[in-house]
Amino acid sequence: MFILKDLVKDGWRTTITIANLTVFLVCYFCLAALAKAAAEYGEQAPDRSALMVISNNVFDPSDSVVTEEQFKPLLELMPEKIRDVSPLIFNLLKVDTYLVQVRAAPLEDFQPVYFLELQDGKWPSAGNEVVIGTGTQALTNWKIGRQIRIFGRHFTITGVIRSPGTKSSSVWMSLDAAEELFGTSGVYQFAWATINPGVDAEEVQSVLQQDPRLKDDFSVYFVDHMYEVYAQAMMDVADVSTVLVFLSLLLVMFGTYGSVFLTLAERSRELTILRAVGYSSKAIRGILTMRTLMQILIAFFLGWLLSAVLLNFISSRIPLVAHAILLDVTISPLIIFAGLVLALLFGWIGVLMPMLRVTNSNVHSIMTGA
Amino acid sequence: MSIVINNLSKTYTQGEVAIQAVKNASLIIEPGQFIVLLGPSGGGKSTFLNLLGGMDRPTSGSIHYNGFALENASEEELALFRRGKVGFVFQFYNLLPALTAVENVMLPLMANSINSTAARQQAEKMLTSLGLQARLKHVPSKLSGGEQQRVAIARAVIHQPELVIADEPTGDLDSVTTKEIINLMHELNTSLGITFVVATHNLVWCDKAQRVIEIRDGTLHT
Numbered sequence: 368m369f370i371l372k373d374l375v376k377d378g379w380r381t382t383i384t385i386a387n388l389t390v391f392l393v394c395y396f397c398l399a400a401l402a403k404a405a406a407e408y409g410e411q412a413p414d415r416s417a418l419m420v421i422s423n424n425v426f427d428p429s430d431s432v433v434t435e436e437q438f439k440p441l442l443e444l445m446p447e448k449i450r451d452v453s454p455l456i457f458n459l460l461k462v463d464t465y466l467v468q469v470r471a472a473p474l475e476d477f478q479p480v481y482f483l484e485l486q487d488g489k490w491p492s493a494g495n496e497v498v499i500g501t502g503t504q505a506l507t508n509w510k511i512g513r514q515i516r517i518f519g520r521h522f523t524i525t526g527v528i529r530s531p532g533t534k535s536s537s538v539w540m541s542l543d544a545a546e547e548l549f550g551t552s553g554v555y556q557f558a559w560a561t562i563n564p565g566v567d568a569e570e571v572q573s574v575l576q577q578d579p580r581l582k583d584d585f586s587v588y589f590v591d592h593m594y595e596v597y598a599q600a601m602m603d604v605a606d607v608s609t610v611l612v613f614l615s616l617l618l619v620m621f622g623t624y625g626s627v628f629l630t631l632a633e634r635s636r637e638l639t640i641l642r643a644v645g646y647s648s649k650a651i652r653g654i655l656t657m658r659t660l661m662q663i664l665i666a667f668f669l670g671w672l673l674s675a676v677l678l679n680f681i682s683s684r685i686p687l688v689a690h691a692i693l694l695d696v697t698i699s700p701l702i703i704f705a706g707l708v709l710a711l712l713f714g715w716i717g718v719l720m721p722m723l724r725v726t727n728s729n730v731h732s733i734m735t736g737a
Numbered sequence: 738m739s740i741v742i743n744n745l746s747k748t749y750t751q752g753e754v755a756i757q758a759v760k761n762a763s764l765i766i767e768p769g770q771f772i773v774l775l776g777p778s779g780g781g782k783s784t785f786l787n788l789l790g791g792m793d794r795p796t797s798g799s800i801h802y803n804g805f806a807l808e809n810a811s812e813e814e815l816a817l818f819r820r821g822k823v824g825f826v827f828q829f830y831n832l833l834p835a836l837t838a839v840e841n842v843m844l845p846l847m848a849n850s851i852n853s854t855a856a857r858q859q860a861e862k863m864l865t866s867l868g869l870q871a872r873l874k875h876v877p878s879k880l881s882g883g884e885q886q887r888v889a890i891a892r893a894v895i896h897q898p899e900l901v902i903a904d905e906p907t908g909d910l911d912s913v914t915t916k917e918i919i920n921l922m923h924e925l926n927t928s929l930g931i932t933f934v935v936a937t938h939n940l941v942w943c944d945k946a947q948r949v950i951e952i953r954d955g956t957l958h959t
Contacts, residue, residue, distance in 0.1 A: 369836055376835035640831045643792060645820025645848040647813050
């Protein structure tokens with residue numbers, strides 16, 4: 368009952384302690400959100416509906432070179448095992464300061480092969496028209512009708528599409544437009560094949576991979592492979608962020624320790640008065656613990672609020688993107704719950720250590736500083 | 738509650754020097770007595786009171802309260818003992834600065850697990866009986882020295898202890914206020930039957946004392 372009064376009365380120290388803890392908790396929230404985003408990066412449900420043929424040992428798909436020769440093994444499996452085969456041009460480009468995946472395929476393949484779904488506007492019809500993915504729109508805030516400059520040429524956005532199962536920021540144009548833009552003909556980055564429903568996808572992959580025309584210089588992957596590679600690269604970020612999360616909670620513990628130690632040192636007389644009037648060491652430990660945990664709770668909610676504002680500001684001004692995939696750096700309910708439990712736990716440990724002195728000393732020795 | 742003190746001694750060590758603050762003190766305090774412990778500064782008064790109230794441990798000897806031995810009690814047992822049996826009045830009042838007068842007086846009751854509503858009622862009644870009805874919601878910094886000491890006395894007696902220990906309770910007060918405090922304590926002693934042991938170097942206290950015990954260089958002279 369008197370704890371709140373005491374915190375208010377001890378205004379300066381309370382404010383500084385809460386500010387101190389808030390900073391550590393902002394670090395916790397931001398790092399936890401980053402760790403979560405890195406861990407989830409590239410995550411998507413397994414997709415065995417299509418295969419892609421890509422040059423061996425490329426990390427950036429833009430470096431892959433697939434010609435019409437590599438389509439032959441795929442065409443031989445039609446129509447029993449493979450339903451459609453499509454060439455895909457792929458480039459990671461900077462468009463208006465944003466890194467996006469520029470993809471190009473025959474217009475008639477957009478829906479049946481790549482399962483693109485038009486959300487708004489219309490499909491591109493002319494050579495200077497493109498559609499953008501919902502991920503791109505979220506990243507760039509580009510609207511239908513806007514002109515963007517790709518590889519030195521202007522294109523008009525005619526529609527917004529959703530590409531099921533992908534998170535990347537993509538811009539789609541017709542194959543003809545891309546070949547004209549990049550000055551290529553018959554050279555692609557992927558040979559794309561959709562597998563017939565009911566067919567053993569792994570078997571098809573194995574057959575293609577063993578084909579002598581592909582075996583040495585090309586790899587055959589399911590379409591979710593690219594994200595696995597990117598996700599692997601982000602795991603280090605996730606690991607480092609997780610370690611830093613733990614460190615920030617340790618700082619909460621040490622910050623609490625310092626605050627309680629100072630309180631005990633500067634207010635030992637008041638604590639001793641409580642013991643003189645009959646409060647047991649256990650009761651005083653309880654009072655100090657409650658006092659500290661209240662400060663941690665206030666700092667926690669302040670930290671949460673500030674972090675949410677900060678992350679919102681960052682994502683709206685400088686969204687974090689890796690390989691044209693937007694990182695979802697947000698505070699999840701699990702981060703909030705885990706943070707609350709761990710902050711209180713670490714804070715309690717921070718209170719416990721200096722409190723042992725209160726338990727073990729007699730009243731007179733505390734009053735005289737002996 | 739009779740208090741039996743037997744060959745009580747306390748030695749402090751300062752560096753390599755051992756200082757015997759209390760030397761072989763023996764005394765029996767009967768219930769309801771008003772005892773003044775008289776002596777100069779540095780004579781051992783405060784040390785003796787600290788030992789009597791369980792705030793410090795003796796080097797040797799014993800203190801028995803109706804058979805309960807203080808010298809062997811744990812810190813938790815001493816806290817329980819103080820909570821139920823003893824009240825303290827200090828020279829510099831030692832009120833908690835963040836709490837109002839009534840909240841300071843409530844402390845011993847809340848230590849005894851009395852709920853805050855009942856504790857507040859009792860504290861207000863006590864302070865009113867001491868003439869502080871207009872000061873209930875004042876924090877110590879807004880009270881005069883005499884008012885603060887009356888609040889401290891109220892805190893010391895609110896839980897109806899058997900013994901009140903006062904260490905130089907008027908050391909910081911003027912002569913008029915000193916007499917008021919003396920009269921107040923004496924009245925509480927006679928009306929409530931609480932044993933008072935008051936340490937002081939001020940002879941004015943002797944007028945109200947039933948027993949005056951001198952302490953010089955750590956030795957009691959009854």
